[in-house]
């Protein structure tokens with residue numbers, strides 16, 4: 581333990597959360613600091629999985645579940661000498677003692693792990709709006725959610741997706757692809773709320789053309805075994821319901837540790853992702869960063885998936901501006917309804933490339949159909 585004198589780099593680095601941000605931090609750190617002890621604490625059953633591929637495994641476009649899991653703990657130990665603790669939850673940060681309290685979720689055993697540097701990458705939790713029956717609906721956020729959803733989809737003939745942001749749209753796409761009659765219910769008058777209406781409307785038309793029943797300005801009031809009840813009293817029947825209305829950053833540990841929080845609800849970080857504690861860094865969904873154009877943002881609170889969060893907890897006007905970070909996601913989701921009907925899985929390809937699942941080869945074929953002339 582302690583700083584290595586030769587390099588003054590931290591010797592023991594503990595990372596909370598072992599997926600996108602956490603595992604990127606761990607492997608990058610190993611490349612720049614060969615002798616550091618790197619410990620990853622992950623409360624789920626897998627690290628380094630491709631979140632963005634989950635909807636596409638539901639649809640069978642990514643046929644093998646194993647393709648989603650990019651690294652196993654054993655490989656990470658062997659290749660990078662990184663110690664991964666699965667099903668282990670960080671429950672508290674003691675900044676004075678520089679320790680993290682962790683509990684093994686299988687054995688119940690708790691202990692403290694000392695750190696020289698701590699990286700927070702605990703991500704977000706899908707938001708369940710406060711409506712009756714919501715706890716029985718599916719969400720899609722991790723491999724466990726996906727397994728539950730796929731088990732239900734095995735026998736389902738019809739499905740409802742609540743939320744017309746990018747995860748709702750991707751999931752609806754894949755349920756249709758599976759042959760399930762799917763209705764997408766969105767409270768706003770358009771899909772993908774951060775798009776201008778001129779961009780969003782063709783999306784609705786094309787999604788309907790491809791077999792998705794899109795209901796706009798339809799507010800879900802209750803979720804039942806039979807489907808959903810809307811605010812106007814009408815009902816939609818379905819065998820399964822999925823709620824995809826945004827997510828909230830997992831900031832509890834940071835708040836309890838007294839780290840500085842930003843006005844958008846994230847952990848404030850500087851240009852090097854360092855928090856208000858010089859020994860703690862934060863990355864991914866929990867980090868809130870000042871940007872050169874003057875506003876800061878927690879990704880999921882302003883994301884297109886965050887329709888309900890957006891409606892229920894409005895942000896100050898300045899924070900509603902679009903984020904450049906979202907653009908690749910938007911374009912991936914746009915690709916499905918707009919691509920030619922005979923081009924299967926068009927939206928999965930750019931996503932898979934971004935997830936690192938494969939390297940795309942240049943293509944001369946346009947990715948989308950041109951817009952019909954009446955929209956020009």
Ligand SMILES: Cc1cc2nc3c(=O)[nH]c(=O)nc-3n(C[C@H](O)[C@H](O)[C@H](O)COP(=O)(O)OP(=O)(O)OC[C@H]3O[C@@H](n4cnc5c(N)ncnc54)[C@H](O)[C@@H]3O)c2cc1C
Pocket residue numbers: 596597598599600601602621622623624631632633634635668669670671701702703704720721722747830833863864865866879908909912931
């Ligand atoms: C279905 C889906 C599709 C997506 N598609 C895209 C896309 O196309 N493009 C895009 O840019 N983004 C996409 N995203 C969002 C992207 O996955 C997230 O922005 C990114 O994963 C955030 O990285 P992170 O490290 O902050 O959190 P995550 O990658 O979610 O990792 C957080 C991890 O921390 C663990 N954890 C949380 N709290 C604790 C604790 N107390 N102790 C131990 N472990 C803890 C969690 O179990 C989780 O595994 C998608 C997300 C989903 C769910």
